[in-house]
Amino acid sequence: MWRFVTLVLLVHLEVSQTGAWRASQPRLQFTHSELVQNGRLLSLSLAAGDMHSLLPDEDGRRLYVAMKDNLLSTSLDDITQNPSKLYWPASPDRIQECLMAGKDPESECANFLRVLQPYNQTHLYVCGTGAFNPRCAFIATSVFLKSERHTLSFGQTECGKGKCPYDPHQKTATAIIDGELYAGISSDFMSRDSAFFRSLGSRHVVRTEQYDSTWLQDAQFVKVASMAETDNPEDDKVYVFFTERAQEAEGAAGKVLYSRVARVCKNDIGGQRSLVNKWSTFQKARMVCSVPGPDGIQTHFDQLQDIFILHDGKDKKNPLIYGLFTTSSDVLNGSAVCVYRMQDVVRVFKGNFYHKEGPEYKWAEFTGKVPYPRPGTCPSSTYGSYRSTREYPDDVIFFSRTHPLMQEAVMPLGGRPLLVRVGVHYKFSRLLVDRVEAVDGQYNVLFIGTDSGLVLKSIHLPKEHGVTQEVTLEQLQVFQNKSPVTTMTLSKRKQWLFVGSAEGVAQLGLFQCELYGQACTECCLARDPYCTWDGHACSPFVPIARRRNARQVGDEVDPLTQCVRQGAALQVEAEQRTMIVAEGNGTYMECLPKSRHAVVTWYKQAGENSAELHQVQSGEQLVVIERGVLIRRAETAHSGVYHCQLEEHGFRWTAVTVRLSVWSPYRALAWSTSNPNPSLDVSQPWYQDVMALIHPSRLQQHCQRLGFRQRRNRKPDQEQTKNPKTADGPRGERHKHEGGGGRGGGRKSRSKPQQRSPRST
Missing domain, CATH: 2.40.128 (Lipocalin)
Known part of the structure; x- marks a missing residue:
């Protein structure tokens, strides 16, 4: 039963939490060698x-x-x-x-x-x-x-x-x-x-208090940061984020891990008679990052791996806190990113305390009288006349010592993760967020390191009713040997991301706009906030006043409309291919879009000069697969003009046009035999290429049926002496294939080959 619930949950996470399944996949993927070749990656071993x-x-x-x-x-x-x-x-x-x-x-x-x-x-x-x-x-x-x-x-x-x-x-x-x-x-x-x-x-x-499990128990620390709560510096606090064993949750199931946020006052110097040289304002609360499920089932990402605090330029006291989590369960292997508001964290620390009467009691909300000044309050002119924590009454210090845990948990924005990955071959390990000024507003770009040497570049697009859609723009294989990413940092001035692992240090460009394409629509469809169409090419966006740029990031705007406003070229130039295949042979028409978000559909023209298109469907000899069209055994009916059309974000264009010719050399040979003045020029390179596609043994059999002899006027170095028993199989088999009417056929000895006509092949 549990396995079934887990399977359903995995599907639910991939589909409903990240929008369509295709959108949760990276739009573009680059290998380590491609990044180096493009000049986007530098490595120091x-x-x-x-x-x-x-x-x-x-x-x-x-x-x-x-x-x-x-x-x-x-x-x-x-x-x-x-x-x-x-x-x-x-x-x-x-x-x-x-x-x-x-x-x-x-x-x-x-x-x-x-x-x-x-x-x-x-x-x-x-x-x-x-x-x-x-x-x-x-x-x-x-x-x-x-x-x-x-x-x-x-x-x-x-x-x-x-x-x-x-x-x-x-x-x-x-x-x-x-x-x-x-x-x-x-x-x-x-x-x-x-x-x-x-x-x-x-x-x-x-x-902190030493060897006191109610304060800290097997803590794994992640981040320390200073936060301003009011305009008075005396109220400033220092926050620490970590994962620890949760005393309030342990029971018959054994050890349980919770992610926490704790805080202390910067001006805390400890108590006078108790908690001497110990924090007297230490408090902690649980941070929840989970996917709500039916019937109260919660999928918790318990282990905090990284924290990034994104400060808003206007409001320094209310930053966004991005938390990167993984699961501690052996059943569900996944990662998630949750976002928290600082005002929600502050509100939790102003709430009720958690309490346990004794060893045999359960943890419950503290309903007694909370002493004054409220435990956790900094000594400042904002909340009272206390100048130091050493002046706090003994009952305040005692309460702080015995009640460090808050009852309410800090919940993420929207009550669920911003980004979830389950059922993939990697786990998240590090996180950075860059606030980017784009043509149509500000975007928070997430750079996520993994334990397989990858870096994911992701954004979130606004949709209806305050919902956002996660779009992974790029998946970058930064380390060749797939070493886990252990540290990351960002240079805003230089526009570089620095990534560390056991292999060394990598220097990665945040963007490479020219790789998105040569048309306005391709640049817009990339939805990269760093890039814009400047009227001539896809280039980095520079926030200069009165600069009119066309770029589409939001989910509700058609990129076609955006490019039309600027008068940019809309049509993406299709790649032209010509393919010739011998009848009876197999062939493959490939169409590999850069974007994994694009939907591929194949069409065939009704005629050479017809505008009517018919969608290509799989049949007995023709199979439409994800990467192209496979023809197992070509027939003359397969000849024609094929179009590979891509559709992404409501915009459709032709990426590849293939002119396929299925040619029958045997009919051509028969025709040339019956025509004294053939127009077939066997010296043409295309003719030689087609003949090379045909298996020599099959060609020889058909030539013999049409009455042709082997060529005698070969160059000396091309003469071959073959044992008739080994060249074409046992003698009896050869006679069986050569039997039947036909000019020059029958049982003529190979020791005296006939001179072939000049038009023989």
Whole structure:
């Protein structure tokens, strides 16, 4: 029964959640070699085999790469030009201790850089695992300008405990905010203490409660970000996104994973008598990304993989939060992207608390009295006269310690995922969103990395009643060996996407408009917000005032109408082909549209000069397949003019026109025999090509039936001596085929071949 429900669910996800099934497929696909050949992809191979962070420096035009034992700096314009490395290995003593602890020498007992943050305009703050002894360092960016390779010694580093994990396999999320490092890490050797720290500044180190499962339990951190809630900076908060074991959901089924968002006040310095040097404003809530189903069945994407926060230029306090999720179930293998509004997150933290009376009780809504000031409130002039969290009453601190979980969950926009993929050969791994100014408005373009080395480029088009349709514009094979994408970053100024994996770093152009086609309609049908028809070609859109461009992105507008307004050429030039096939042979007429969203239909002209078209239907000898028309055994009735027509987004055009001639050489030979002055010129190249299509043995048989002899006037190097027993099979078989009337036929010996007539073939 469960398998049946799952199968129905997969079909439901592919069809109803992403619109038509065809629309959920990528419109264009490019292999790694095609991207390189088109000049859209640059690759920098690295031998480290570990790629954790990419940090672009737009002003310095540099890209910094954190990996195993090395910090690399390369050009932001071309990553293959003048890369420079800072070698930072773990100390030999620590490596030996790591090996003695039973750790792996390649994947654990090295210095895996896990923190890469800009500290100021001249320095980076970088931390590494140091063979299970984390170390950190301030690194001047000027060091990469002096020579090709430097080495960072142990004495130039500081203790990284509370800033960097011990275990390189543990997920980490960090951010430097106002000169202080906020880090979600596993902070002990055994990876049992999941914690959220603030360090590096002049204030005391503050962290979550240690070994308290109601706060954090086996957390895998994803993202740290600062958010402004009001116009008063004293109310600013720091949010951390992660996945953890959900205490409130565990039971007979065992471990359950939930994705969470938690927050603390930036001015939180802990309590006076309780929660000393611990967060006194820590709160967390569940983030739901699921597909609602009938009868209350929910398909949950439980594991948070990445977060991208897209700030609106007008309203800094209400950004969109894009979350990338995968499933933890062995039954349903899928990925999804959900979008959340910041105001919905804030509303959840202003709601009710979750509560559990004791070990034997169930989790339920807290219905008692909530102390004042409300737990989670920052000390500021906005909500009261408290100047510090150390001034908070003891009952507020106690409540914060015992009630960190909110009852209500944060739901995505529309109550469902923005994008879903199930039943495919990959899972989503990384996410970036670029807000693009297009001809007809703003669009949010999603770049999604996968665990198979792909990058998907996707947009969402508005439809009726506030519904959007997801359109995957491109599927790009960025890494040749299909290594999982582990990190991505974007350069808005340079219009480059930088992607990291175990193979190295890839530099990918965000768009390549000229590949969409040479006609206005092809450019419009691409629906790429980066591109527009400029009156002559498909080119990158430049938002200049009074520039009149024709481009169609929205789902409700006909691209034909858009191009007509500008007077652009509408007709897409069809490819012309001529094919000749011998009667009885097979042939194949291929039509491969660039767009996988296009519907292919084949038509045949009623006559050479007729405008009447008939749709080609499959029959006994002719089969219409997805990629073309297959003729198994050609007949003269198959001759004619065929048109491959494409239809996409309501626009139809002819992509390929094939003139197919089915020619019977045997009838031509018979005709030439009965005509003393034949017009058949056997010296023409097309005649020789057609004759080459015919199997030699069959041609010889028909020639003999028509009374022709073998040619004697061959060149010496073309003479062949054949054993009559092996050349054409056993002698008895040969006699059987050669029997019957016919001029020069019968049982004449092959040892005395006859001179053939000049018009023989």
